[in-house]
Amino acid sequence: MEFANHENKASVYEYIDKHRGEHLEKLKEIIRIPSIAAENPEGVRKCAAYLENEFKRLGCRDVEIYETRGQPVVYANYDAGAQNTLAVYLMYDVKQVSGENWTLIKDPFSPEVVPMQPFNGVLVGRGATNSKGPLMAFLNALFSIRESGFEIPVNLKFIAEGEEELGSAHLMDFIKENLDRLREANAVFSPSGSQSIKGDVTLSLGCKGVTEFELVCSGKSWRRGPIERGIHSSMNAIVESPVWRLVQALASMTDPSDPSKVLINGFYDNVAPPTKEDLELIDQLAKVYDEEAVKRANGIEHFYKDLHGKELLMKAFYTTTLNIQGLYAGYTGPLFKTVLPEAAVAKLESRLIPNQTMTETVEKVRKHLDEHGYYDIEIREYPEANGVDDWSRTDPKAGIVKKTIDAYREAGFEPQVWPFMLGSAPRYMFTKPPLSLPFIGAGLGHGARAHAPDEYYVVEGNDKVKGLAETEKFYVSLLIHYSNGRLN
Secondary structure (H helix, E strand, O other), X not given: OOOOXXXXXXXXXXXXXXXXXXXXXXXXXXXXXXXXXXXXXXXXXHHHHHHHHHHHHHOOEEEEEEOOOOOOEEEEEEOOOOOOEEEEEEEOOEOOOOOOOOOOOOOOOOOEEEEXXXXXXXXXXXXXXXXXHHHHHHHHHHXXXXXXXXXXXXXXXXXXXXXXXXXXOOHHHHHHHOHHHHOOOOEEEEEOOOEOXXXXXXXXXXXXXXXXXXXXXXXXXXXXXXXXXXXXXXXXHOOOOHHHHHHHHHHOOEEOOEEEEEOOOOOOOOOOOOOXXXXXXXXXXXXXXXXXXXXXXXXXXXXXXXXXXHHHHHHHHOOOOOEEEEEEEOOOOOOOOOEEOOXXXXXXXXXXXXXXXXXXXXXXXXXXXXXXOOOOOEEEEOOOOOOEEOOEEOOOOOHHHHHHHHHHHHOOOOOEEEXXXXXXXXXXXXXXXXXXXXXXXXXXXXXXOOOOOOOEEEEEOOOOOOOHHHHHHHHHHHHHHHOOOOOO
């Protein structure tokens, strides 16, 4: 039975309200599974089996745990006999917790609801916001439609991957091997908590790409300094340091008076200029972008050169970066150890802008090192561990974009539409050939501290930020908007 009219939709909303406790428990249930792709394959397998069972309970056909060379993809097809077909991208793996100091709960995989201003209750646990909370809120909405006696208004093709946190190294293999299944989709949707802590809604039409790599300077490769092991630091008077050599190599890559400016030859080449549609979006975004809220959320006092307004946004969207994630060498424990290390490592990343490629940055870094005499410094790439993601774009005129904006407006929100988000995700695997589908991440609700201690997802909101029940109701409404007309 369809439920596009107000009375039937209201009955689904009533069902959601009556089952708040059960729906919250479903979030806790999946967060309890330690599906850490980097170090717990058993936990990943357990979570895959959990989703397989959920898809079967929903009434999906062709449910399959699809084996890859890495972690499995869980695929499921729900045929509602509807006009439109939506591919639903989900990730069920999470980041590591080792070395983190969680203060709000004792165990990151024993989630609890705790008070946190300005909210009445947040669910704290690893994966709460990234992204098991939104995932299960969406599934709760689907079950609510079915349990209320109605048919889901669109056909659904679920693609749940278990190694997004490893760079989605094998997702493209799944896509290429299942093109006949996926080509039936009109667009791709991913549930997300898209509200800021103040309640503003962001709708990103794509994302930057990212490539990650290590620079390694060792006495063994350099043939100078300690070669096999660290030695006593008193020898530094007559033995050179690989650590200082790496620091000097890194310093050669940026302007001493402006460390954010990269001096690598050609580093900023191939960055596509903003389109006319981009400039229109940025003009609108500049009117509402809350710079102070972003500063507070990130614990910073100043943006680059104190830029603001449109100038700040243009810098954010259209600058490719070279970031040092971390440096490590020698002894870093308490007090001192008087050691001269034999090697040093820097972990770097670059955020890519259309039309840059994932390989060109590394090639330019290699050329820079060679030209400056650092031929011995090794570049290590770990695409299957750290990951690389290409940039992605969805046309602002795509049907799913308009319908998502309409759904937000119906819920009382005017979304801030971004040309693309500053982070990275495997959207390009869907938006570029062979599928070339529009991709939207959407939803109400808020969460924060992804990849960090005390990660949380709001379950009891306030007058601006929606809690779990209202988020589930929004997904119901969103699916109705997606049920008619063009999505691509």
